[in-house]
Amino acid sequence: MRVEIWSDIACPWCYIGKARFEKGLAAFAHREEIEVVHRSFELDPGRAKGDIAPVLDLLAKKYGRTLEEARAMEAHVASNAHSEGLDYRTEGRDGGNTFDIHRLLHLAKERGRQNELLDLAYRANFAEERSVFDAETLVRLAVEAGLDEAEARAVLADGTAYADAVRADEREAAELGANGVPFFVLDRRYGISGGQPAEVFTQALEQAWQGRTVLQPVGGGDAAAPACDADGTCEV
Amino acid sequence: MRVEIWSDIACPWCYIGKARFEKGLAAFAHREEIEVVHRSFELDPGRAKGDIAPVLDLLAKKYGRTLEEARAMEAHVASNAHSEGLDYRTEGRDGGNTFDIHRLLHLAKERGRQNELLDLAYRANFAEERSVFDAETLVRLAVEAGLDEAEARAVLADGTAYADAVRADEREAAELGANGVPFFVLDRRYGISGGQPAEVFTQALEQAWQGRTVLQPVGGGDAAAPACDADGTCEV
Numbered sequence: 001m002r003v004e005i006w007s008d009i010a011c012p013w014c015y016i017g018k019a020r021f022e023k024g025l026a027a028f029a030h031r032e033e034i035e036v037v038h039r040s041f042e043l044d045p046g047r048a049k050g051d052i053a054p055v056l057d058l059l060a061k062k063y064g065r066t067l068e069e070a071r072a073m074e075a076h077v078a079s080n081a082h083s084e085g086l087d088y089r090t091e092g093r094d095g096g097n098t099f100d101i102h103r104l105l106h107l108a109k110e111r112g113r114q115n116e117l118l119d120l121a122y123r124a125n126f127a128e129e130r131s132v133f134d135a136e137t138l139v140r141l142a143v144e145a146g147l148d149e150a151e152a153r154a155v156l157a158d159g160t161a162y163a164d165a166v167r168a169d170e171r172e173a174a175e176l177g178a179n180g181v182p183f184f185v186l187d188r189r190y191g192i193s194g195g196q197p198a199e200v201f202t203q204a205l206e207q208a209w210q211g212r213t214v215l216q217p218v219g220g221g222d223a224a225a226p227a228c229d230a231d232g233t234c235e236v
Numbered sequence: 237m238r239v240e241i242w243s244d245i246a247c248p249w250c251y252i253g254k255a256r257f258e259k260g261l262a263a264f265a266h267r268e269e270i271e272v273v274h275r276s277f278e279l280d281p282g283r284a285k286g287d288i289a290p291v292l293d294l295l296a297k298k299y300g301r302t303l304e305e306a307r308a309m310e311a312h313v314a315s316n317a318h319s320e321g322l323d324y325r326t327e328g329r330d331g332g333n334t335f336d337i338h339r340l341l342h343l344a345k346e347r348g349r350q351n352e353l354l355d356l357a358y359r360a361n362f363a364e365e366r367s368v369f370d371a372e373t374l375v376r377l378a379v380e381a382g383l384d385e386a387e388a389r390a391v392l393a394d395g396t397a398y399a400d401a402v403r404a405d406e407r408e409a410a411e412l413g414a415n416g417v418p419f420f421v422l423d424r425r426y427g428i429s430g431g432q433p434a435e436v437f438t439q440a441l442e443q444a445w446q447g448r449t450v451l452q453p454v455g456g457g458d459a460a461a462p463a464c465d466a467d468g469t470c471e472v
Contacts, residue, residue: 002424011464013471033404043468062469073472080462168269175449180463187424188238191451194461204455213411215427219440225430226316227416228247232279233298235249236309 001030001205001212006039006173006183009098009132012077012088015122017182017195019084024201030209038114040102040169041181044095052096052133080195087127096133099166104138106162107155108145117145187212237266237441237448242275242409242419245334245368248313248324251358253418253431255320260437266445274350276338276405277417280331288332288369316431323363332369335402340374342398343391344383353381423448 005021007014025031059070074090081088101121108117120141124130130137135156142152155161176185184192184201186208192200217223228234241257243250261267295306310326317324337357344353356377360366366373371392378388391397412421420428420437422444428436453459464470 008464011470013462013464017463043464043466043470076472077470176451177449178466180465182463185451186454188448189423189425189452190454192453192455192457193459194457194463196455196457196461200455200457200461204457207454212424213413215412215421216425217428218422218426218443219428219432219436221428221430221432221436221440223429225432225436226249227253227418227430228244228249228279229416230279230414234247234279234313236312 001033001187001209002035002037003205004037004039004185004188006041006169006178006185007181008041008043009101009118009121009125010043010095011041011181012081012126013195014182015088015126016077016081016084016086018118018122019086020195020198021182021184021201023084023198024196025205027198027202028205028209030205034205036115038105038109038118039173040105040166041173041178041183042098042102042166042170043181044097045099045170047097049097049099052094052131055093055095056091058095081126087123089127089129092129093125094131094133098132099163100135100156100159101132101138102166102169103159103162104142104152104155106165107151108142108147111147113145113147117141117147120145237269237423237445238271238273239441240273240275240421240424242277242405242414242421243417244277244279245337245354245357245361246279246331247277247417248317248362249431250418251324251362252313252317252320252322254354254358255322256431256434257418257420257437259320259434260432261441263434263438264441264445266441270441272351274341274345274354275409276341276402277409277414277419278334278338278402278406279417280333281335281406283333285333285335288330288367291329291331292327294331317362323359325363325365328365329361330367330369334368335399336371336392336395337368337374338402338405339395339398340378340388340391342401343387344378344381347383349382353378353383356381 025034056067056070059073060067071090078088078090105114105117108114121132124141125132138156139149139152143149182195190208192204226235261270292303292306295309296303307326314324314326341350341353344350357368360377361368374392375385375388379385418431426444428440462471
């Protein structure tokens with residue numbers, strides 16, 4: 001069974017939701033048969049590449065609050081992160097455009113290193129004093145995730161590399177009706193939204209597992225179209 | 237959208253069905269957005285690895301027919317193949333265990349060469365004087381498909397390599413209710429069986445495309461679980 005998770009590195013509920021999903025997955029009997037794929041979603045796609053600002057300032061501005069109130073909002077999110085055993089710093093974090101990191105995550109997907117890079121990027125952004133809006137940091141994260149340094153540099157230097165893949169993910173999110181992230185899609189059949197508790201994810205996996213073998217007929221073709229049967233006989 | 241096709245190299249309707257599906261896919265407007273994956277299915281999984289015999293003898297025995305009648309059955313299948321522009325030889329073809337070629341197809345999948353190897357293997361088996369039950373032939377097909385020779389040899393020499401992947405595919409086919417092949421599954425949601433006409437595949441793709449964005453809620457969680465919205469605001 002396949003789980004696709006639309007998320008953004010800049011989204012704290014994606015960081016927390018990933019941990020909750022993984023806890024829910026760990027409690028699911030058929031966890032070994034679940035393939036997890038990251039899909040791209042940008043919270044702030046219109047933001048210019050070099051336009052980086054402190055998250056507290058951005059929050060205060062967006063919600064029309066004081067810096068102190070923005071700090072309290074961050075503290076609330078941090079307490080949720082801490083409950084999941086995740087570090088979370090409420091000061092000194094930047095916000096910016098995440099397109100490049102999504103492009104790099106698509107390279108990592110092709111190299112079988114997507115989950116490694118995703119975890120490192122979340123950690124860098126939310127728990128460490130490392131900016132994911134800095135190209136050198138991204139290169140180091142890519143190398144830590146097991147990617148080839150020259151290849152990572154080449155992708156970052158060429159803004160068109162994997163750009164279509166990011167846009168395709170975002171188009172699909174819109175088509176699937178995802179109004180926010182994290183957004184979880186199970187076998188392109190079931191949807192679940194937000195940083196739900198771990199047990200909700202376990203239950204979602206169990207329901208999807210039950211339903212996964214029920215296929216609907218399609219195409220209106222002849223049910224007796226020629227085939228070779230499981231006993232080795234072929235229609236002639 | 238993802239199409240998984242369960243098939244066996246030894247299955248003539250899979251060879252013909254693949255051509256018909258591809259014709260149907262070529263007529264489908266969103267063909268560029270379709271990912272096709274081969275899944276393993278063995279028509280004769282109980283057959284010992286070295287037990288190779290002429291297909292005409294096998295057919296005559298299985299159906300209790302004379303060799304002449306077996307030849308007529310093959311001629312009928314051949315005429316269907318010819319209608320799809322496929323070569324098909326009705327004499328001198330062998331039958332045997334296809335487990336090794338399925339293992340090799342899983343290596344090819346990991347290397348992004350699965351469709352190439354699949355086409356070459358079908359062609360070798362049905363149209364050329366090359367036996368897919370011979371390890372050296374399989375190595376040559378793998379190299380023609382763009383795989384590394386040493387890697388292909390290593391997989392063929394180690395009977396456990398990708399064996400679990402083949403078994404997992406076969407288990408899934410059984411779970412999905414596939415009683416024969418070719419068996420087509422669209423987004424793990426819609427099923428279509430047999431070597432249907434090309435236009436049935438086109439229609440199946442169109443129906444599945446229409447339905448692909450309709451997700452069912454699952455998990456019974458809180459619809460308002462914390463998330464970051466598409467406008468960049470995060471619940472706090």
